[in-house]
Amino acid sequence: MSERNIKIFGRISSxxxxxxxxxxxxxxxxxxxxxxxxxxxxxxxxxRLEELVGRVLxxxxxxxxxxxxxxxxxxxxxxxxxxxxxxxxxxxxxDDLMDLFKDLAVDLSIRQPRFDPSLNHDLMAVVxxxxxAVDHLVKASRLFFSDYRAMQHDLHKVGFLEGEADDLxxxxxxxxxxxxxxxxxxxxxxxxxxxxxxLADSAKDVAEMLSICAIKxxx
Amino acid sequence: xxxxxxxxxxSGLFLGWSLGANDAANVFGTAVGSRMxxxxxxxxxxxxxxxxxxxxxxxxxxxGLGKLGQISTLAGAFxxxxxxxxxxxWMTRAGLPVSTSQAIVGAIVGWNMFAQxxxxxxxxxxxxxxxxxxxxxxxxxxxxxxxxxxxxxxxFKPHLLRQDQLTxxxxxxxxxxxxYSLGANNIGNVMGVFVPSxxxxxxxxxxxxxxxxxQQLFLLGAIAIxxxxxxxxxxxxxxxxxxxxxxxxxxxxxxxxxxxxxLFVFSSTWLQETMVSMGLFKIPLIPVSSxxxxxxxxxxxxxxxxxxxxxxxxxxxxxxxxxxxxMTPIAAAILCYVFLFVMQNVFNQVVM
Numbered sequence: 001m002s003e004r005n006i007k008i009f010g011r012i013s014s015x016x017x018x019x020x021x022x023x024x025x026x027x028x029x030x031x032x033x034x035x036x037x038x039x040x041x042x043x044x045x046x047x048r049l050e051e052l053v054g055r056v057l058x059x060x061x062x063x064x065x066x067x068x069x070x071x072x073x074x075x076x077x078x079x080x081x082x083x084x085x086x087x088x089x090x091x092x093x094x095d096d097l098m099d100l101f102k103d104l105a106v107d108l109s110i111r112q113p114r115f116d117p118s119l120n121h122d123l124m125a126v127v128x129x130x131x132x133a134v135d136h137l138v139k140a141s142r143l144f145f146s147d148y149r150a151m152q153h154d155l156h157k158v159g160f161l162e163g164e165a166d167d168l169x170x171x172x173x174x175x176x177x178x179x180x181x182x183x184x185x186x187x188x189x190x191x192x193x194x195x196x197x198x199l200a201d202s203a204k205d206v207a208e209m210l211s212i213c214a215i216k217x218x219x
Numbered sequence: 220x221x222x223x224x225x226x227x228x229x230s231g232l233f234l235g236w237s238l239g240a241n242d243a244a245n246v247f248g249t250a251v252g253s254r255m256x257x258x259x260x261x262x263x264x265x266x267x268x269x270x271x272x273x274x275x276x277x278x279x280x281x282x283g284l285g286k287l288g289q290i291s292t293l294a295g296a297f298x299x300x301x302x303x304x305x306x307x308x309w310m311t312r313a314g315l316p317v318s319t320s321q322a323i324v325g326a327i328v329g330w331n332m333f334a335q336x337x338x339x340x341x342x343x344x345x346x347x348x349x350x351x352x353x354x355x356x357x358x359x360x361x362x363x364x365x366x367x368x369x370x371x372x373x374x375f376k377p378h379l380l381r382q383d384q385l386t387x388x389x390x391x392x393x394x395x396x397x398x399y400s401l402g403a404n405n406i407g408n409v410m411g412v413f414v415p416s417x418x419x420x421x422x423x424x425x426x427x428x429x430x431x432x433x434q435q436l437f438l439l440g441a442i443a444i445x446x447x448x449x450x451x452x453x454x455x456x457x458x459x460x461x462x463x464x465x466x467x468x469x470x471x472x473x474x475x476x477x478x479x480x481x482l483f484v485f486s487s488t489w490l491q492e493t494m495v496s497m498g499l500f501k502i503p504l505i506p507v508s509s510x511x512x513x514x515x516x517x518x519x520x521x522x523x524x525x526x527x528x529x530x531x532x533x534x535x536x537x538x539x540x541x542x543x544x545x546m547t548p549i550a551a552a553i554l555c556y557v558f559l560f561v562m563q564n565v566f567n568q569v570v571m
Contacts, residue, residue: 016380019380079380146378
């Protein structure tokens, strides 16, 4: 086998690893955000929270770099010409999700919303649903590259969790607006919930895009 | 050697050029069109393998074509090849899909008519039957191959990038085999009519190896085909890819392999002898249309996908193609008759 062929084989393996690493980082960012939100509800804004926000930012930065490297590699090596557009769209959509995670983390650290402790359980449930939805999306994305026929299960879960998160967010909003707090505080707290809901919506949008990509990939 | 010989051979070379420009697209069109293989790589592999196929495997199919009509004069061969080439060029310019094999068969029938010789009905019907068998066989091979490759992909679940890489290698390998088969099968179209009046003499090469006069003729034809590949096939390759139906790279690979298999079936003396020794039927060794094989294979894949695939096939394009298949031999026969009349009565050439 020629040196060039060995290089190409090596290049493909390295790109596969890069894609896996990229997806790992997104799944990790989701877990970090869950940890961060849990910590915020229990301890408020402290040094540990700032450390967690810093880690989310670092993940976001690394993800953006990986996304750019993958994009350049796919174009310069003229790889997967038929599916390149779909793959790049997926990578960018996942990068946008990372952006939302970063914004949510920074938002929490800067605005430090005060929620009634009685809402903590439901708030944490929403965060868990959102992060689980992203986790299933990452699993489905991984399957898209190897066994696209098996990803429907995870895509279905993303849709289900988004719906559940929606319902819970509405319930929480009602609870927030039923208090005697000033209206600006109520709106402010609801904004935080809306941002979480947006993240779940985005995950669902990416899942829908992925299921179309799977139809296109079908042999 | 009389240099005027090359003037007579020029029509064959012209036909070779148009075969290279058009039929190379059947082998590498889907690969280049989908940007899986660079044009330069495709053209080089295609030209080299085509020349090898023409020189070392071209005799079988040419012999089959010779049974239809033995054109014994150079002027006659020139006119027959010119009529076929003109038909190919005229129909290509008119945007009609064309088969070089059908054009040359039509032209030979035109020569037979002009020379008031009876065309062997058995041979003609055998050739005409391959025009039906070729796309049908292409479809059957494509359906079988597609199912096998699909099964392998589902079983091993390769990463998208790895699948892409293996498909790329497969396309290059299948393209090389396809080019060899195209050279072996279709060189008869280009130079077959010149074989009985070949101006070359056997050339001793290395040791016992002799480059026969026919092989030299075929090599010349293969060079003309190669020039056609390099100079004009890119445009055709870029459009042939999804002309009839959008194809995935895996489907493109299946189409090229199925096409190569069809051409191999109709040009391999080894396969013919093996079939006969096994007591099975004798496969006719005749130049067949690579376009028909490709179209059959594409339709085969479309049908395999059920209603979704059938709806993806552009049926109007297919009707157009079928119309072209019917028109080509008739047009070539008429044109050849007219050209022979002109050659004999205006240029005073002995054409029969």
